[in-house]
Amino acid sequence: MVIKVVLADDHPLTREGFKSYLEGKEDIKLVGEASDGESAWEVIKEQLPDVALIDIRMPGIDGVSLVRRVRQEGLNVACLMLTSYDAQQYVLASLRAGAKGYILKTASPEELLRAIEIVASQGVYLDKEVALAVEEPGFSPEQLSPREREVLLLAGRGESSKEIASKLFISERTVQTHLASIYDKLGARNKTEALLLALKYGVVTLEELLE
């Protein structure tokens, strides 16, 4: 099965570079490209690719808004963010908007191909430079309790400890305790990392995160 790909990046040289990455691959076919958000939307709508490689910062509509539109229109297109930025909040914002993956532009051709394959088959791909900042070799996460999972999900949707506390009918202090335990179990240093790691380990799914 050939994976149809659309590439949206406003910088011609990097766009050319990514095209070269995809060239000559039998199972991947570049079906369209765009240099701004608006034309990217047109191309995606028209071509309905399996995977759309989207730059977060583009003239016109920005990448995150474009992903949100793809999801809201119900298009069956897996969006993979392609950016220069390593800000975890970008990753989280993209995932909440409906992106299936996040890869830095500095990634090698092999990594890009792997990411495309993973998101095309409904998986989640997170660039290791962003999501796995603290990954230690041989580390395996401890099982989260159902309550901890709930807390993590609500935190992932951007809710504060106070809001989580009132939703789960527990005290704010308990929420903090849960979060500390979650960080410990996943090897994370903050909420964002905990969430990205939980996604990576399959503790939570992308769908549960959606806005």
Place this chain on the structure above:
Amino acid sequence: MILTLLVLIPSLAILIVTGWGVVEHERAMKKIAESYVLDLAQSVAARVDRPRFMHRAQMMTSSRALDSFVLDVSLPGWVALVDESGNLLAASSRAQDVLPQIWQGGIPVGRTTLVEGPFGDTYTIAAIPTSQGWYVISAVSWSQLLGPMVRFSHLWPAAVGLLAIVGMCAVWAFWRWLIMPLLSLESEVSALKWGKDLPKPDDPPAVWELRRLRKVLYQLAQTAREREELRQRYVSDLVRVQEEERTKLAREIHDGPLQDVTALLQRILLLKQESWNERAEKYIEIAKESAVAAVRELRALCDTLSPPWLDLGLAQALTELTDRLARTYGVKIYLESSELPEVSKDIILAFFRITQEAINNAVKHGCAKNIWVKASYDGEFVVLQIEDDGSGFEFEGDVEALRVKGHRGIANMVERMRMIKGKIDVQSSSLEKGTTITCKVSFPFTGEETP
């Protein structure tokens, strides 16, 4: 104040001394009239008591003759002789007309009495008994006896009273047009925040010189305020221009060099896929590493200048910032942001910069280990609070003093809050109790400054 008292006290003293003088004078006059009347009556009584008198009196046929014999006195006053039943035996000239008018029943015998006459004149009257059982009545009118002295005694208090009234009026005018305006000007000027407040431009009740002085002060205060406004505008412009430049530079780095180096890295990565000899492969690897380092450095530069992820919103921007700073400094930063509305870019930028500055200060100067950042919204104000457990610093609320000492951090925060029409409060002391910075801005912006 003291000047007024200096005028007021002598005025009052004169009034009191004068009043006392008038009373004393009145008493002296009374004494004179009393002794005069008594002397008169007693001398007549003595004459009547002589044995020759009776003999002569019996020889007198007409009462007129008796009158002149008994009471022929060429002194002011009136004298009359009455028997025990009140019948007039003899009277000096005009005494017959005057005495009945001023004689009132119940006048005691043997001493003098003060009587008010029918024409507003004052009389002293006395009745002295003789050995025959008759009475000598004598009276004198004050105006007749003491004429000019009485007039003087009436004129003197009037003149002094007038003087006192004029003095009081002068004191009042002095107070009203000079002292009061001067006092109010003094209190206004001493309470004036130079460069911020203005005194009242005019004070109509004040004397011309004071009004002129007030006008000059008003103009000075106005100039100071304009200068302060200019200075503040200059500082805001500096901050704004700096921020604009940073954003522009960050965007240019992102869209230019960062993309170019990324494109370069892509080509190196493509090259790497070909087969090369060992040396070429080594060079390619070094080139790749350099390109990767360049991309990271450029990205870091963008983040330092003006991070593009500020566009994501206040909560995300604060999360990213606190995560990064916690990693960089190895401290614990607890961020709590709840139910924040989609605030304007200006507010995000201001809160971002303030948080950045506050955390940097807390770690670098206060050696804080824990920092709490809290952003909240109560439907009216967006509030940002940054608290740390560092050593704190001596702060008495004077931002300018800090700026003068070279600590621009707090001054910059104040400036940023001023630019978004918000308020900032800094609580700190050098008692190891840390620092708490609270920023507050109304949202949606109502056009009014945050109280």
